[in-house]
Amino acid sequence: MAETTHRIRSGRAQLSAEVAGQGDPVVFLHAAVFDRTMWRAQVDAVAATHLAIAYDRRSFGGTVAEPEDHSPVADLLAIIDALAPGQPATLVACSQGGRIALDFALAHPSRTRALVLIAPSISGAPEPVLSPPITALVAEAAAAEAARNWDRVSALKAQLWLDGPLQREGRISGELRRMFLQKNTAALLAQPVGASLDTAPAFPRLGEISAPALVISGDLDFPHIQERSRLIATMMPHASGAAIAETAHLPSLERPDEVTRLIAGFLARL
Numbered sequence: 542m543a544e545t546t547h548r549i550r551s552g553r554a555q556l557s558a559e560v561a562g563q564g565d566p567v568v569f570l571h572a573a574v575f576d577r578t579m580w581r582a583q584v585d586a587v588a589a590t591h592l593a594i595a596y597d598r599r600s601f602g603g604t605v606a607e608p609e610d611h612s613p614v615a616d617l618l619a620i621i622d623a624l625a626p627g628q629p630a631t632l633v634a635c636s637q638g639g640r641i642a643l644d645f646a647l648a649h650p651s652r653t654r655a656l657v658l659i660a661p662s663i664s665g666a667p668e669p670v671l672s673p674p675i676t677a678l679v680a681e682a683a684a685a686e687a688a689r690n691w692d693r694v695s696a697l698k699a700q701l702w703l704d705g706p707l708q709r710e711g712r713i714s715g716e717l718r719r720m721f722l723q724k725n726t727a728a729l730l731a732q733p734v735g736a737s738l739d740t741a742p743a744f745p746r747l748g749e750i751s752a753p754a755l756v757i758s759g760d761l762d763f764p765h766i767q768e769r770s771r772l773i774a775t776m777m778p779h780a781s782g783a784a785i786a787e788t789a790h791l792p793s794l795e796r797p798d799e800v801t802r803l804i805a806g807f808l809a810r811l
Contacts, residue, residue, distance in 0.1 A: 544559050544560065545559070546558070546559050547560060547624065549620055550619070551620075552609055552611050552615070553606060554599050554605070555605045555606070556596050556598075556616060556619065557603030557604045558577075558597075558620055559584070559596075560624055561588035561592075561593045562590070562591055562593050564590060564591045565591050565628070565631070566591065566594060566624065566628055566629075567587050567591045567594065567808070568620060568631070568633070569634070570598075570635070570639070570641055570642055571595070571597070571635060572635045572636035572702075573637040574636070574724070574725045575721065576601040576602035577601070578602070578724070579794055581797075583800060583801050586801045586805060587633075587804065591631075591808065592624070592625060594621075594624050594625070594630075598616065598638075599734040600728055600731040601727075606734045608734055609735045610735045612738045613641045613737055617632075617641060618645070628652075630653065631656070631657070631808065632655075632657070633804060634661065635658075635660060635661075635790075636660050636662055636790060637662050638661075639662055639663065640661060640664060640743070642661070643656075643658070643661065643664075643747075643750070644664065647746055647750065650750070655753045655807070655811055656750070656752055656753070656780075657754070657755045657757070658756045658757065658770070659792060659793065660757070660758050660766050660767075660790050661756065661769075661770065661773060663743050663747075663769070664739075664740065664743045664744065665742020665745055666744045666769060669763070670765070675701075675706045678701055682697040685697060691730060694725075694729060695721075695722045696722070698721075699721050702789065702790040702791060703717070703718065703789060703790070703795075704789060706762075706763050713795065717794055720794075721791075748777070748778065751779060752779065753807075753810075753811060754780035754781070755780070755803065756770050756771075756774040756781070756783070757782070757783045757784070757800070758770035758771070758783075758784055758785070759787075759788030759790060759795070760787065761788055762789050763790070766790070767784075
């Protein structure tokens with residue numbers, strides 16, 4: 542499927558987006574430890590039946606941005622307005638991308654056709670209680686970041702987010718680990734782009750989101766993220782949940798075929 546790359550202006554940013562296919566728009570929002578390429582397999586598959594759009598947020602991939610306080614929701618709206626003007630979009634989002642998708646669904650319900658959320662973050666959720674082993678790894682990552690030891694930060698984030706926080710380090714190896722370290726280090730070294738203006742809590746308002754939704758989690762992810770994903774699925778009136786076995790926080794990379802099947806099945810039911 543032929544893809545085209547677009548530059549979309551939003552404030553002082555030039556957002557880099559790739560587009561493939563035709564039809565109803567499906568927009569992919571990446572996690573904070575990767576860029577839009579985490580959706581490569583899913584974009585290729587979805588483009589056979591839909592207009593598939595994946596974009597890099599500020600500090601990631603091909604997007605270029607000058608420092609300014611900004612709204613990630615406004616950036617997403619700029620993408621949809623430029624590439625699918627006037628149309629409601631299905632949002633497929635992982636982790637921090639899920640937070641933006643939920644904020645967008647609350648701010649722009651008429652532009653939100655449906656949601657596929659993988660291990661979503663969300664503003665206003667209860668603070669997690671972490672087990673001692675996970676607390677120690679998170680603290681070590683924070684200390685490495687304070688010391689600007691970016692290689693160590695990326696290695697610890699690979700253990701937490703790619704392997705799973707309670708799994709052995711190096712559970713995922715080879716090309717996927719190399720890609721993770723490269724993408725995450727690039728994001729860590731990117732110039733600061735300013736604070737998010739989207740600070741209103743979404744968790745207490747989940748019941749207002751009427752769009753159909755599928756909430757997915759991996760069973761090797763942080764326990765509180767698995768629990769939160771199940772809770773989000775129960776709090777939205779038209780949502781269902783799914784779990785992927787032997788997978789941590791980034792199942793679109795670790796289990797691309799299974800994630801693609803789940804997304805395709807969900808889209809077919811809309």
